[in-house]
Amino acid sequence: MVTTSHDLAEPRVRLLPMGERAVLAEVPDLAAVLSLHAALAENPPAGVDDLVPAARTVLVAFDPARVSREVVRAWILDAARRTPDADASGPLVEVPVRYDGADLASTAEMLGIPVSELVSLHAGVEWTVAFTGFAPGFAYLVSAEWPHDVPRLAEPRTRVPVGAVGLAGGFSGAYPRETPGGWRLIGTTDAVLFDPDAAASVLLPPRARVRFVPEPDRIVAAVASAPSGGHSGKGGEDAAESSSRAGASSSPAASAPIPAPAAAAPALRVLSPGVFTTVQDLGRPGRAALGVARSGALDRMALRVANRLVGNAEGAAGLEIAMGGFVARAEVDTWVCATGALVDIDVDGRPADAFVPQLVPAGAELRIGTARAGLRVYLAVRGGIVAPAALGSRARDVLAGLGPDPVAVGDTLRVGVAASAVPVVDAFPWSVPPAxxxxxxxxxxxxxxxxxxxxxxxxxxxxxxxxxxxxxxxxxxxxxxxxxxxxxxxxxxxxxxxxxxxxxxxxxxxxxxxxxxxxxxxxxxxxxxxxxxxxxxxxxxxxxxxxx
CATH class of the missing domain: 2.40.100.10 (Cyclophilin-like)
Known part of the structure; x- marks a missing residue:
């Protein structure tokens, strides 16, 4: 049910349902979003996992096993009555920029001002990160001092280069990776906007203050004939105060990279990866405010069961195999277990059961046939698959490009140390995925x-x-x-x-x-x-x- 709070100081808040694990708090405008988000971020209760500000809302994600919906709702309404601490804004980040964007001249012409005035204004105001989205680390920047509403391109570019600085509506922003996009490009930065290996992976988190610093002698006015990719319209995107200067060689924060995985033993060599096979664990929850999706195994229960049946921790990384068709050779004696979709399994030429741990002797082949019901097979390997981690997870996020590359022919899958012994299981109850x-x-x-x-x-x-x-x-x-x-x-x-x-x-x-x-x-x-x-x-x- 949609409810509206009463007797509140402005801004008024509507609390909207977003499933059993989130509440959407709607306020009148972006300024109210910034105020509410700052108040909520001051002291979130245990069990609140994520705060995701956006244009008119703050999404509050929580774990119902640790905090009730009623407590979360009351906390949001109380925060809306309070004025956040004046020091609740984030750090000041200076971002170097070359004003050489393909749309610089045409945007200035559209606004009826000289290029030099557009550059001076963009670099002269202080911006605030209102929210992130579209891609990990993509910050939507706003400023009370910015007077222009800039139409997006009528036809978005199919390729916007990494580091492009653009304008769209009342926002400015910079692209952390190469992607399609419809913003009008006015410059370029070499700052590292998103680094999954850093402790603070996002350079511009919500509420951070931002100043664009022109690089000396590198302000280049784009000629009027430069390709713009289209005309006005809408494109496809949707601690103590500190000051930092981001450059080409800097990372988003002074931090040590994620440690390299411990020595891992080769277990399986991939002979055929099937249609599409990725490494997945239980993902990256709690990072949506940075533009990072949860990712991880889509059928989490299937992965958990497969891991338990080979003695792994439930969250160990395994393989998610879409439609089956996977073939691998064991480098050493290797315990595996397949769950999820209904498939035929063959170990060294002999039929094997799903949902039962199987020993694949060194040199033998493991074959997983085409799925006959269901879509995704989960293969757990005893010890858990060891692969490079991004933001604390080995899950492959196909939209953001995070995590290990999809599994390919010739890959050697390495494993770590199992959490416990392989349990003795004659049969595990399971059912065929329905149609x-x-x-x-x-x-x-x-x-x-x-x-x-x-x-x-x-x-x-x-x-x-x-x-x-x-x-x-x-x-x-x-x-x-x-x-x-x-x-x-x-x-x-x-x-x-x-x-x-x-x-x-x-x-x-x-x-x-x-x-x-x-x-x-x-x-x-x-x-x-x-x-x-x-x-x-x-x-x-x-x-x-x-x-x-």
Whole structure:
């Protein structure tokens, strides 16, 4: 249920439901977001895992096993009544920039000012990181002193280089990695905006203060004929005070890199990786405020069970094998266990069971056939797969490009030391993934953007999983969900399980690699337990939503 707080000092706050593990606090404007986020960040209670500011909201993620929803709601309302400490703003970060962007001259012309004035103004104001999103470390910067609203490109570029500094709407920002984008590019920085190996991985976290410092003698006005990639319109993106200067060789913070993994023994040599195989553990929870998705195994229970059956800790890294087809040769005697989708398993030419630990002798081949039901197979290897970590996890995030590269032919998989002995298991209870998934959902924060019958349609229809389904999201085919509001939703925090509805009206269920902010309204949210089941939904399978 959507509720509105009463008797509050401005800004007023609406508390909106976002599944069983989050609350979306909506306030009137971006200034109120900054104030509320600062107040919440002063002293979050145990059990609050993430605070994700956005254009008009702050998403508060929590662990219901450690703190109740009622306590979280009361804490948010209390924070909204308070004025945050004046020193609650973040550190001042100076970012060197060369004003040489492809859109510099055309943007100045559009605004009716000389290039020199645009450069002087952009470098002369102090910016604040309002929120992050779109990509890890991509900061949306605002300033009360910035007077311009700059239209995005009508046609976004397919490639914006790393370090590009741009303008869009009332925001400025810099691209931490090469990506498509529709911002107007006015400069370039060599600052390291995102470094997953640093203790402070993001140079510009929420509430940090930012000044752009022109590099001497390198302000270059782009000629009017320089390619701009389009015209006005909207593109595709959506401690004690300190002062630091970021340069080409600096990292986001003075910190030691993540230690190299301990010596690991080779266990399996990959002969065929199948359709798409990645290393996954339980992911990177609690980093959405930095633009980093949770990622990790989509079917977490399948990975946990596979690990337990070979004596690993539940969160040890294993393989997520989409559609099966994996073949490897054991370098040494190696214990493995496969769970998840229904597949035929062969060890050294002999059939083997899923959900049972299997010893693969040195030199023998392990073969995992094509999935006959379900989509993803999880292979745990005793000792856990050792691979380079990013932000404390070995999970591959396909959207952000974090974590080890997808597994390829010829890769040698190394393992560490197991947590305990291989348990004696004759049989482990499990079931074949169905072709019809019954999924529990709760009402989402933007259900009131839809017609009265849209929720009934969502719950009453039988949806078909589209071929456009991956680790980012599950697109569903079926009747269109009718919207009653046609205006654009300002970017707001997202969670795995959020059911977004793009303009075409068909729902998309965000999964573990999904964006941490988004601009499509969320009509409902899948329960956390049901997300594991949806990990096994394959194109052509059917989905029915039921009330949680």
């Amino acid at each position: 019809l998934f019954e999924v529990r959902v709760a009402v989402g924060p933007r259900a009131d953007w839809f017609s009265a019958g849209a929720l009934s349609t969502l719950r009453g229809a039988t949806w078909t999983v589209s071929s456009h389904a991956d680790r980012v999201g599950l697109r569903l085919e079926g009747p269109a969900l009718e919207r009653t509001r046609r205006d654009e939703l300002p970017s707001e925090g997202m969670r795995p399980g959020a059911i977004q509805v793009p303009p075409h009206g068909r729902p998309v269920v965000l999964l573990a690699d999904g964006p941490v902010t988004g601009g499509y309204p969320v009509i409902a949210v899948v329960t956390d337990a049901a997300l594991d089941a949806l990990a096994q939904a394959r194109p052509g399978d059917r989905v029915r939503f039921r009330s949680a």
